Amino acid sequence: MSWFEAMEHHDYEELVLCQDRNSGLKAIIAIHDTTLGPALGGTRMWTYASEEAAIEDALRLARGMTYKNAVSGLNLGGGKTVIIGDPRRDKNEAMFRAFGRYIQGLNGRYITAEDVGTTEEDMNLIYQETDYVTGISASYGSSGNPSPATAWGVYRGIKAAAKEAFGTDLLEGKTIAVQGVGNVAMHLCEYLYEEGAHLIVTDIHKDSVKQAVDRFGATAVDPADITSVECDIYAPCALGGTINDDTLRTLKAKVVAGCANNQLLETRHGDQLYDMGIVYAPDYVINAGGVINIADELNGYNADRAWSKIGEIYSNLEKIFESSRTEGIATYVAADRLAERRIEQMKNTRSTFLQNGHHALSSRRLRK
Secondary structure, eight states, X not given: OOHHHHHHHTTOOEEEEEEETTTTXXXXXEEEEOSSSSEEOOEEEEOOSSHHHHHHHHHHHHHHHHHHHHHTTOSOEEEEEEEESOTTTSOOHHHHHHHHHHHHHTTTSEEBOBOTTOOHHHHHXXXXXXXXXXXXXXXXXXXXXXXXXHHHHHHHHHHHHHHHHHSOOOOTTOEEEEEOXXXXXXXXXXXXXHTTOEEEEEOSSHHHHHHHHHHHOOEEOOGGGGGGXXXXXXXXXXXXXXXXXXXXXXXXXXXXXXXXXXXXXXXXXXXHHHHTXXXXXXXXHHTTHHHHHHHGGGGOXXXXXXXXXXXXXHHHHHHHHHHHHHHTOOHXXXXXXXXXXXXXXXXXHHHHHHHTTOOOOOOOOOXX
16 A cells, blocks of 8 residues: 555645755644544654555554544644654754754644653753644643643543443552653652552663552562553553554453553454453543643643643543443444544534635744
C-alpha cells in the first residue's frame, strides 16, 4: 500500500517531511483532521527502526489525537510529529529551532507540544521560531510540563474503571501493575501510592525503576513479566501495542487502564478484552489530561479551569462504560462512536453554514 493509499484509508489531510542537514533534523508532521479546529498533538523523538516505521507511527498517533480531542470536547483537530533520533544523544538547539520554522510555515494548521522523548526545554526552543507551540515554560505564561496533568487524568480514569469493574472507585489495597515509569507514570504512581495501592513496576531504564521502588515501596519485575503478574489493574504506560495475542494469554488483571497511546496492537484485541470481561479504559480517553491542559493555553491559561476539565475524564469514561454495557459493544467502539459523532455533527453544521452563503476565515494563534 502506498502512503497516499494509507492516508486515503483513514482520510488524512496532510503529511509533511522535514529535514535540516546542518542540525540533523529528520521529522514527520502528520495532520489527520481539522474539522473541529487546528490540529494539536505533541512531538515525539524516538530511535525508529526505519523511516517507514516513523511515518506509520506519526500517522497512527495523529489519528489518535483527532479522536482524543473530539471525545474530550475540545475544539481542536488531530496531528502529531515524530523526530527520528535518540533523545538522549541527538538533540541540539538548531534542530528544534529548525523544526519550529517548519511549524510556523503551516500557519496555524498544526500546534505542537511535548511528547515521548521531548521536554519543556525543547518546546522553549521551538517557541523561539513560532507561536504555535504549547507546554512551554510557565515563565512565558504557559502551563509548563503537561506530565502532571496527564497523570492526574489517568488517575481519575483508573478510579472510574475500578468502579466499573469492582463496584467502587477506592484503590486502597488494590494491586496495580505499571508498565513503564517515565515522567507521566511516576506522577501517576505517586497518586496511586497516596491512595494506598500496592504497585508493581517495570521499565527498560533501571534508574526509573529504582526511584519508584525507593519512593513508593513498589515491587520491581522484569519487563517481560509485567503483563502476567497477579494484579487487579494493569496500567500500560510505555509505548503502544502491549495488549496483543501474547499478553492476553497471561493477563490476570480485571482492568486495563494506563497512559500509553495505542495500547491495543489491533482493534480485535479490544474485542477480546470485552469478551474476557476485562474493563478497558480506551487510551485516548483516559490519557487526555495533558492535551486538555495545554489546550487551555489557547484561551489564556487558567489552571483551575484546566484541571476541572481534566477531572471530567472520570464522567467521560462512565458514559463509555454505560454505552458498552447497554449496546453490547467493546469500550473502544463506544469511544470511537462518541468521537466520530461529534466530528460528523460539526461537518454537517459547516456544510449547512456554507450552503447558506456564509463564509468565515479565522486565524487562531496562541495568546501569550
